[in-house]
Amino acid sequence: MRPGYAATxxxxxxxxxxxxxxxxxxxxxxxxxxxxxxxxNHYTLLNALIGGIRIGLxxxxxTVLSGKIPxxxxxFGRLLVPATPDKTWRAVFLLGLIGGAALSFALWxxxxxxxxxxxxxxxxxxxxLVGFGxxxxxxxxxxxxxxxxxxxxxxxxxxxxxxMAAAMVTVFIYRRAVL
Amino acid sequence: MKAGKLILFLVAGGLFGSGLAVSRMxxxxxxx
Numbered sequence: 001m002r003p004g005y006a007a008t009x010x011x012x013x014x015x016x017x018x019x020x021x022x023x024x025x026x027x028x029x030x031x032x033x034x035x036x037x038x039x040x041n042h043y044t045l046l047n048a049l050i051g052g053i054r055i056g057l058x059x060x061x062x063t064v065l066s067g068k069i070p071x072x073x074x075x076f077g078r079l080l081v082p083a084t085p086d087k088t089w090r091a092v093f094l095l096g097l098i099g100g101a102a103l104s105f106a107l108w109x110x111x112x113x114x115x116x117x118x119x120x121x122x123x124x125x126x127x128x129l130v131g132f133g134x135x136x137x138x139x140x141x142x143x144x145x146x147x148x149x150x151x152x153x154x155x156x157x158x159x160x161x162x163x164m165a166a167a168m169v170t171v172f173i174y175r176r177a178v179l
Numbered sequence: 180m181k182a183g184k185l186i187l188f189l190v191a192g193g194l195f196g197s198g199l200a201v202s203r204m205x206x207x208x209x210x211x
Contacts, residue, residue: 044203047201047202047203048202048203050198050201050202051197051198051199051200051201051202051203051204052198052202053198054194054195054197054198054201054202055194055195055198055199055202056198057194058191058192058193058194058195058198059195061187061190061191061194062188062191062192062195065184065187065188065191066188070191070195072195086180088180088185089180089184089185089188092185092188092189092192093188093189093191093192093195094192095189095192096188096189096190096191096192096193096194096195096196097192097193097195097196097199098192098196099189099192099193099196100192100193100194100195100196100197100198100200101196101197101199101200101205102196102200103193103197104196104197104200104201105200108200108201110201110203111197111200111201111203112200112203112204112205112206113200113205113206114205114206142195
């Protein structure tokens with residue numbers, strides 16, 4: 001088990017059924033396999049499936065309503081520009097985004113509430129790089145990755161492939177250098 | 180902008196946020 005996981009689980013009260021799922025083990029070919037921490041199991045697949053459907057529906061709804069690609073970095077970034085005319089829906093959308101995540105965590109205990117796990121300075125530098133990159137590339141994971149790829153836009157497909165590859169290389173190096 | 184449309188934007192944002200939380204993409208211990 002990675003150190004961060006123990007910290008994640010210890011501060012929240014789990015329902016008995018979640019606790020049972022977390023502690024359940026299978027004995028297969030003489031080996032005990034912990035379902036919770038196996039690479040991919042039904043538990044994480046269900047979370048990914050339901051989460052992905054919600055994100056897709058949200059993107060579709062926001063696109064229809066605004067007539068624009070709802071990239072989160074763009075929605076937030078243009079909210080900070082004084083000349084932006086349509087600030088109201090952007091603020092309401094972001095309010096819903098934060099509220100929806102908080103509500104999900106309250107109602108669905110296998111949902112994950114974001115908590116910073118790095119020093120504030122590191123988080124600030126990482127955020128700055130992400131913000132710079134998304135403005136330079138004209139979109140983020142939601143704008144390019146969800147909507148752009150879904151629409152078949154070539155620049156979005158290229159951007160998504162590049163930033164996903166960059167993220168994989170970063171994690172690969174980080175795990176070997178720091179963890 | 181009409182109130183009904185703003186409520187739908189709130190719903191869209193809520194769906195997006197809940198999707199991120201439920202899929203565990205907001206859990207740094209899992210992602211990194």
